[in-house]
Amino acid sequence: MIRHDYSRVEPKRRANIDPKKRQFAKAEYAQQDYKHRLNFYTLPPTAEITLEEFETWAINRLKVLSELEACSFRNRSPEETAEYMTSILNKYLPLRANTSRGTNLQEERKRDHYSHFILRLAFSSTEELRRRFSHLETILFRLRFREDDPRERQGFVRSLDLEWEEVGDDEKRELRDQMLAAIGSKREEEQDWFKVDWERVPELVSQRKVLLKRGMAYVPAKEQTSLVVAEFTKRLDEQLELTARALPRLDEDDRLAPILAHLSQSFTAPEAAYSSSDANIDGLSAINSGAIDTLSQNFPLCMQNLHMTLRANSHLKHYGRLQYTLFLKGIGLSLEECIIFWRRSFKLMTDDKFHKEYKYNIRHAYGDVGGDSNRRGRGYTPYSCQKILTEPLPGPGQAHGCPYRAFNVENLTGLLQRVGIQDREVLQGVKEDVKKQRYHVACNRVFEFAHKKEIKKVKDEGTWSATDLDTIVHPNTYFKRSWLLKHLGDGNAGVVSGDKMEE
Amino acid sequence: MPHSVTPEAIPAVEQLIAKSEPGTQDMAMDDAPSAEVEDKAKVNLEDLFDDEDSDEEFASSAPVKSEEDASQPAATFKISDKSQYSDPDVMRAFYQRLFPFRFFFQWLNHSAVPSNDFAHREFAFTLSNDALQRYQSFPTADLLRKRCIADTPPRIDIGPVYSTNPRDRKTLRKASAFRPISRELVFDIDMDAYDDIRTCCTGANICQKCWAFITMSIKVVDVALRDDFGFKHVMWVYSGRRGAHAWVCDKRAREMDDSKRRAVYGYLELLKGGDQGGKKVNVWRPLHPHLERSLSILKEHFQTTILAEQDPWAEQNSAHLLNLIPDTKLREALQKKWDSSPGRPSASKWADIDSVAKSGALSKSSKELLEAKQDIVLEYTYPRLDADVGKKLNHLLKSPFVVHPATGRICVPIDPRRVEEFDPLSVPKVTELLVEIDEWSGEDSEKKIQDWEKTSLKPYIEYFRVFVAGLLKEEKEKGGIKRERDENGDVMEF
Ligand code: SF4
Ligand SMILES: [Zn+2]
Numbered sequence: 001m002i003r004h005d006y007s008r009v010e011p012k013r014r015a016n017i018d019p020k021k022r023q024f025a026k027a028e029y030a031q032q033d034y035k036h037r038l039n040f041y042t043l044p045p046t047a048e049i050t051l052e053e054f055e056t057w058a059i060n061r062l063k064v065l066s067e068l069e070a071c072s073f074r075n076r077s078p079e080e081t082a083e084y085m086t087s088i089l090n091k092y093l094p095l096r097a098n099t100s101r102g103t104n105l106q107e108e109r110k111r112d113h114y115s116h117f118i119l120r121l122a123f124s125s126t127e128e129l130r131r132r133f134s135h136l137e138t139i140l141f142r143l144r145f146r147e148d149d150p151r152e153r154q155g156f157v158r159s160l161d162l163e164w165e166e167v168g169d170d171e172k173r174e175l176r177d178q179m180l181a182a183i184g185s186k187r188e189e190e191q192d193w194f195k196v197d198w199e200r201v202p203e204l205v206s207q208r209k210v211l212l213k214r215g216m217a218y219v220p221a222k223e224q225t226s227l228v229v230a231e232f233t234k235r236l237d238e239q240l241e242l243t244a245r246a247l248p249r250l251d252e253d254d255r256l257a258p259i260l261a262h263l264s265q266s267f268t269a270p271e272a273a274y275s276s277s278d279a280n281i282d283g284l285s286a287i288n289s290g291a292i293d294t295l296s297q298n299f300p301l302c303m304q305n306l307h308m309t310l311r312a313n314s315h316l317k318h319y320g321r322l323q324y325t326l327f328l329k330g331i332g333l334s335l336e337e338c339i340i341f342w343r344r345s346f347k348l349m350t351d352d353k354f355h356k357e358y359k360y361n362i363r364h365a366y367g368d369v370g371g372d373s374n375r376r377g378r379g380y381t382p383y384s385c386q387k388i389l390t391e392p393l394p395g396p397g398q399a400h401g402c403p404y405r406a407f408n409v410e411n412l413t414g415l416l417q418r419v420g421i422q423d424r425e426v427l428q429g430v431k432e433d434v435k436k437q438r439y440h441v442a443c444n445r446v447f448e449f450a451h452k453k454e455i456k457k458v459k460d461e462g463t464w465s466a467t468d469l470d471t472i473v474h475p476n477t478y479f480k481r482s483w484l485l486k487h488l489g490d491g492n493a494g495v496v497s498g499d500k501m502e503e
Numbered sequence: 504m505p506h507s508v509t510p511e512a513i514p515a516v517e518q519l520i521a522k523s524e525p526g527t528q529d530m531a532m533d534d535a536p537s538a539e540v541e542d543k544a545k546v547n548l549e550d551l552f553d554d555e556d557s558d559e560e561f562a563s564s565a566p567v568k569s570e571e572d573a574s575q576p577a578a579t580f581k582i583s584d585k586s587q588y589s590d591p592d593v594m595r596a597f598y599q600r601l602f603p604f605r606f607f608f609q610w611l612n613h614s615a616v617p618s619n620d621f622a623h624r625e626f627a628f629t630l631s632n633d634a635l636q637r638y639q640s641f642p643t644a645d646l647l648r649k650r651c652i653a654d655t656p657p658r659i660d661i662g663p664v665y666s667t668n669p670r671d672r673k674t675l676r677k678a679s680a681f682r683p684i685s686r687e688l689v690f691d692i693d694m695d696a697y698d699d700i701r702t703c704c705t706g707a708n709i710c711q712k713c714w715a716f717i718t719m720s721i722k723v724v725d726v727a728l729r730d731d732f733g734f735k736h737v738m739w740v741y742s743g744r745r746g747a748h749a750w751v752c753d754k755r756a757r758e759m760d761d762s763k764r765r766a767v768y769g770y771l772e773l774l775k776g777g778d779q780g781g782k783k784v785n786v787w788r789p790l791h792p793h794l795e796r797s798l799s800i801l802k803e804h805f806q807t808t809i810l811a812e813q814d815p816w817a818e819q820n821s822a823h824l825l826n827l828i829p830d831t832k833l834r835e836a837l838q839k840k841w842d843s844s845p846g847r848p849s850a851s852k853w854a855d856i857d858s859v860a861k862s863g864a865l866s867k868s869s870k871e872l873l874e875a876k877q878d879i880v881l882e883y884t885y886p887r888l889d890a891d892v893g894k895k896l897n898h899l900l901k902s903p904f905v906v907h908p909a910t911g912r913i914c915v916p917i918d919p920r921r922v923e924e925f926d927p928l929s930v931p932k933v934t935e936l937l938v939e940i941d942e943w944s945g946e947d948s949e950k951k952i953q954d955w956e957k958t959s960l961k962p963y964i965e966y967f968r969v970f971v972a973g974l975l976k977e978e979k980e981k982g983g984i985k986r987e988r989d990e991n992g993d994v995m996e997f
Contacts, residue, residue: 181789198732199755202762206769208791215733215755319891356633392890393775396696396783408782 034109036156037097038144040232041239045114054118055259060092061115062263065136072139077437082143097149121256122263124243129264134240138233145225157228164227167193167218175211179218182211192221201230281480284487287333289341295331298486300443300478301403302388303327304419309399314347319391320400321358323383325365330382330476335366384474385440404430404439421446444472447482454485588911588933589631589657597933598651600940600954601913602904603964608644610752610971611661613978617643620685625662625669627899628654637662637899638669657908660899662686664757683897688734688756688764691900692720693746696887702813707909709745709927715808717747718922720886723797724749725919727771731793732756736974738967739917741930743907747917748900752974754981765894773885782827784878784885798877801884809883810850817848824852827882829867829875836864903967906933915963916970931959 032046049057067088071081089095095112096102116137123133145153167175172193179193180186198217204210204226211218219227287295296307306324310316316324321342328338339362343354363369367379385402394401403415412434413427421427426449433442448455458464472478587593612621626639626647636656641647651659663683665672672681694701694709694716703712721739728734728751736752759767770793774783786794809815816824821841828834836859841847847855860872892898903914911932917925931939936958943957955964 178792181795182791184787184789184791186789198766199759199763202766206766208770208793211792212731212770213733214730395890396699396774396887 032110032113034106034113036159037095037105037109037152038141038148038156039109039113039116040160040235041113041116041120042235045110045117047110049114051255051259053114054256057111057115058118058122058259058263060111061119064088064093064140065119065133068136068139068143069132072135078143078146081139082147085143095144097152099149099152118260119263120240120243122260124240125264130237130240130244134233134236137236138229141232142225142229145228157224160228160231162227162231164194164196164219167195175213175218179211179220182218183209183220183223185220194219194221194227196227200234201226203230281332281483284332284483287331287337289333289337289344292328292333292341295479295483298479298482299327300472300475301415301419301446302401303475303479305403305415306399308418310345314345315349317398317400319394320398321361322365322380323388323400325362326380326382327475327479329366329379331479335363335368338362338366382474382476385443386473388475389439402439402443404434404442405437409434416446421449423449440471440473443478447472447478451482451485454488457488458485588906589908591631591655593933593937594631594655594657594906595652596937597906598648598655601933601936601958601960602648602651603955603967604644604648606964606968606971607902607904608647609975610967613754614975620664623665623668625665625899626902627660627662628656629658629660630654630656638672640669657906659902659905661902662899663897685757686896688751688759688767689893689898689900690724690749690751691742691746691889691892692717692724692748692886693742693889695745696889700809700813700815700883702815702817707744711926711928712808712812714925714927715804715812716884717745717927718925719801719804719808719884720888721747721749721917721919721922722800723886724771724888725922726796726800727793731770732767735977736970737919738903738970739919739922740903741912741915741917741925741927742901743905743912743914744910745927748903748914750900750903754978759896761894761896764896768888768890768894771886771888772890773881774887782878782882784881786878786881788874790877794881797885798881801880805880805884806850810848810853814849815883816852818845821852824879827875827879828856829871830860830865832866833860833864833872904963911935913960913963915960916966918966936960 032043064085067085068081071084076084093112093115094102095108096105098105102108119133123129148156167179172179195216195218198205198210198212198215201210201217201219201223204219204223205212205217210223292307293311296304299307303324306316306320309320310324325338325342328341329335333341339359342358342362343351346354346358349358360369365379370379388400388402389405391401394406403412407415409431412430416427416430426445429445430442433439433445455469459469468481472481608621609615611624612618614620621644622640622642624640625637626641628636628639628650630636639650641650662669663686666682666684667675667680669681675681694713697713697716698705701713701716704710725737725739728737728749734751734753734756738750738752740748740750742748773786773794775785789795790798821837825834825838828837833856837852837855840855840859841852856872856876860869865872892900901914903916905914906912907914911934912927912930913933913936915930939958940954945952945957955961
C-alpha cells in the first residue's frame with residue numbers, strides 16, 4: 001500500500017517542517033524535552049529532521065493508524081484492539097514509560113511527536129480526512145492513556161491544567177444518590193466527583209452515563225479518561241482547522257508537497273472499498289427493474305431485508321430508500337430502471353406524488369441532478385458495511401441498517417431462517433458473533449455457508465485466488481461474489497476477471 | 504383569474520383582499536418563481552430524504568377531515584382543498600396582515616439592531632409550484648416581508664446562520680469560507696413514529712387521543728432541556744398537522760457543533776432497534792435520574808392514554824406484550840388466561856400481570872417483573888424523536904407561524920407549562936383568521952391596533968413576543984458589560 005521509495009529524496013537535505021517556525025523565524029528550542037510519555041501535541045516540533053526521517057516516521061505512524069482503522073471497522077472491542085495492536089505499536093511506534101528501562105525514551109517521544117505533526121499536515125486538507133485523522137488519533141491516544149503507568153498518567157493529567165471543579169461535600173451529600181444512579185453504580189463506595197460544563201464530556205452525555213444538572217455534568221473521578229480524551233479530541237480538532245487554513249502557505253516547499261500528497265493518498269477512504277468495477281459483472285446482462293426479485297436471492301441480509309420490507313409494505317422510509325437505491329445503483333441498475341423499480345414498488349402511491357416527492361431523490365442519488373460536485377461524482381457512493389454499521393440504529397418503522405446489528409437474536413434467527421439458513425451450527429455461530437458485536441463476521445459466516453459448495457469448487461480448481469475470497473466488507477461485493485459463485489457453470493462467469501478495486 | 508379560488512367559495516377573503524390591496528389580486532403567480540429556482544438542484548440528498556416522511560409525507564393527499572369541520576357553525580365559506588389555504592391571495596393577505604415579522608426578526612436577530620445573525624441566516628422558500636428556493640437571506644425584516652408578499656411562499660424553512668451571506672456563497676473563492684456557524688438546537692416529534700402503537704387514527708389524521716403522545720413527549724423533553732442541560736429559551740411549535748417542533752434558542756445551544764447535538768439526542772433517545780429489534784427499551788438499574796423522572800411523568804399517561812384510550816393489546820393483539828414479559832412461566836399462564844377470555848381490554852390485561860404473578864406463576868423475582876413493567880411503560884410512552892432532524896447544524900426546519908398547506912392551520916407556539924390544554928384541532932386556520940379581521944368591530948382610534956390583534960392568533964403572538972423579549976434581554980446582558988446573572992436564572996417572567 002505504501003511505497004518505500006527513498007531514492008527520490010536526498011537524505012541529507014534538511015527540511016524544517018514547522019510552519020510557525022518559519023513565520024516566527026526564531027526557534028526557541030531546537031530540542032524539546034519530553035517529560036511525559038503521553039502528548040497532547042500542543043507545541044509544534046522545532047528541531048530539524050532529514051527528509052528521510054520525515055517520510056519514514058510519517059509512514060510508520062500511518063501504518064499504525066490504518067491498523068487502528070481496520071480494528072474499528074471490524075468492531076473489535078477496546079481490549080481486543082489493544083491486544084492486536086501491541087506488536088504493531090512496538091514495531092512502528094514504540095513509546096515507553098519512564099519506568100521502563102528503555103534508553104531511547106526521548107527519541108521515541110520525538111518520533112511520536114513529529115510523526116503526528118507531519119500527518120496533521122498531510123491530512124488537514126479536507127474535512128473528511130481531518131475527521132478520520134482525528135478519530136484515529138483519538139483511538140490511539142485513548143489506547144495509550146489506558147495502558148499508561150497510573151502514576152505517570154496522573155502526572156501527565158496534572159500537567160494539562162484542565163480546570164475541573166470538585167464537587168463540594170454538601171453538594172455531594174445532596175446529589176449522591178442521583179450521581180450514583182446516573183453512572184449506574186449500585187455500590188455505596190466513596191469517590192471523588194468533578195463538575196464540568198456538559199459540553200466537555202459529550203461522550204458520557206450521549207450514553208447517559210453522567211448526571212446533568214443545569215448544564216453541568218457530574219463526573220466521577222474514574223471517568224477521567226473520558227474527560228481527558230474529549231479534551232484531546234477537542235484541541236486536535238481546533239488545531240486541524242488552523243492547520244487547514246495555514247496549508248496554502250506550505251506549498252512553497254516543493255520537497256514536502258509530494259510526500260504529503262503521497263501520504264494522504266495512501267490513506268484511502270473506506271468508501272473506496274466499493275468501485276464501479278463491482279457493477280460490471282461478467283455474464284450478468286444489463287439488469288432491469290423486473291429482475292430485482294430474482295436477484296435478491298444473492299443480496300446480503302441488509303438488502304434482502306429492505307427488499308422484503310418493501311414488498312410487504314409497498315413502501316420504505318427515507319434512509320431505507322437511500323441505502324437500497326445506492327446498492328441497486330451499485331449492482332448496475334440504470335437510473336431509468338431504478339425509477340421504474342421504485343414506481344412499481346410503491347403500489348399504493350399516485351403517480352403525481354411519486355414524481356413530486358420521490359423521483360428527484362433517486363435522480364439525485366445517481367448524480368443526474370444536483371450541484372456540480374454531485375453530478376461529477378455521479379451521485380452518492382453505495383454504502384459500505386462500515387458506513388452502515390456505524391450509522392445510528394434504525395428507529396421504529398425503519399428497516400435500513402445491518403440486520404445483524406439492528407435485530408435482536410430471535411428476530412435475526414427468524415429472518416435468517418426465512419432466507420433459507422436453517423443450519424443450527426451456523427445460526428449458533430451467528431449468535432455468538434453478534435454477541436461479540438462482530439456483525440460482519442456473522443455476515444461472512446452466512447455467506448460462506450450459503451456458498452459452501454461453490455467456494456470449495458473454485459478453491460479446488462484454483463480458479464479463484466485467495467483475495468477473490470477475502471472477507472466481504474461491502475454489500476455490493478457480497479452481491480457480486482454471490483452472483484458469480486451461483487453462476488459458475490454459465491459461460492465465462494466463473495472467473496473473477498482479476499479486477500482489483502480501482503482507486 | 505389565474506388562481507384557483509372560486510369567488511363563491513371564499514367571498515370574505517376575496518373582499519378583504521380587494522379592500523386592502525386594490526389591483527394586486529390578479530397578479531399572475533405563475534411567473535413568481537424567480538431565477539433562483541435552479542437552486543433546487545443544490546439541495547443535498549440527505550436533506551431531501553430527511554423531511555418528507557414526517558409531516559409532509561401526506562402533503563399532497565386529500566386533507567384530513569377532522570370532526571370540527573362538520574361542527575363549525577354556519578361558516579361563511581367551506582374549505583375543502585389544500586390549494587385554497589396556500590392560494591397566492593390567501594398567502595399574500597396572510598403575510599401582509601398576520602405574520603409577525605417584527606418579533607420574528609428579533610427572534611432570529613437577537614437584538615433590535617440588524618445584525619449578521621439575521622442577515623446571514625438561510626431561509627428556504629417553497630413556492631406554490633413546489634419549487635424550493637434555498638439560500639435566501641434578508642438584511643432586514645422589512646425586506647423579508649416584501650419578498651413574502653411578492654412571492655407568497657406556502658412554506659418557509661429556516662436554516663443556519665452562515666459565515667458569510669448565503670447569497671454570496673457562489674462568489675467566494677474558497678468553498679470553505681461558506682459554512683454554517685450557528686443555529687438553534689431543534690427537535691421534531693411526529694406522529695409518524697407512533698404508528699405501530701397508535702390505534703385511534705392512521706396516516707395524517709390525528710385526534711385528541713393520539714395528540715397525547717405529543718403532549719407527553721413535550722413534557723419529558725422540555726424538563727430535560729431545562730433542568731438537565733440548563734437551557735432557558737425553549738420554544739415549542741405546532742407543526743401544523745400532527746407533530747411539534749422544539750427550538751432551543753439559548754446562545755449556548757445555537758453554538759453547539761454537530762457532535763454536541765448528537766450528544767443531546769443520545770441523552771434523550773431511548774427506544775432502539777427498528778421494528779425487528781424486539782424489546783426496544785434496554786436500560787440498566789438503577790435508572791438514570793432523567794429516566795426516573797420521565798417514568799414518573801409518563802406513568803399517568805400510560806394509564807389514560809395507553810391503557811384506556813389506545814388499548815393496544817385488545818383482542819388478539821397481546822403477542823407483543825407477552826414478548827416483553829421476561830418470565831416464561833408467567834407468560835404461559837397469561838397466554839392461557841387471555842386465550843380463554845379474548846374480550847379483555849388492555850387495562851385488565853395489564854392488571855392481570857400482577858395478579859397472575861401473585862397467584863404463584865412467577866419464577867423470577869418480583870423486582871425483575873417490576874423492571875420489565877417499567878420498560879413496557881417506557882416503550883409505549885417515551886418520546887420518539889425524529890433523530891435526523893436535529894443532529895446537524897445545517898438542517899432546514901419549517902418556520903413557526905407559517906401556514907400548513909394541507910390543514911390551513913398556523914404553526915403556533917405551544918406553551919409547555921400549559922401543554923395539556925393545547926388542542927391542535929382548535930388551532931386557527933388562515934382563512935378563519937382573515938375572516939376574523941374582517942368581522943372585527945372594535946375601536947380603532949386611540950391606538951393603532953394590529954390586524955393580528957383582532958384575531959384568535961393574538962394569544963400565540965403575545966406568547967411569542969414575550970418569549971423573544973426574554974431571549975433578547977439575556978443576549979443583551981451577556982453581550983454588553985457582564986452583569987451579574989439573574990439569581991433565579993429566569994430573566995423573563997411570563
Ligand atoms: S455485514 Fe454488511 S453486507 Fe452484511 S448485512 Fe451487514 S451491512 Fe449488509
Ligand atoms: Zn387519534
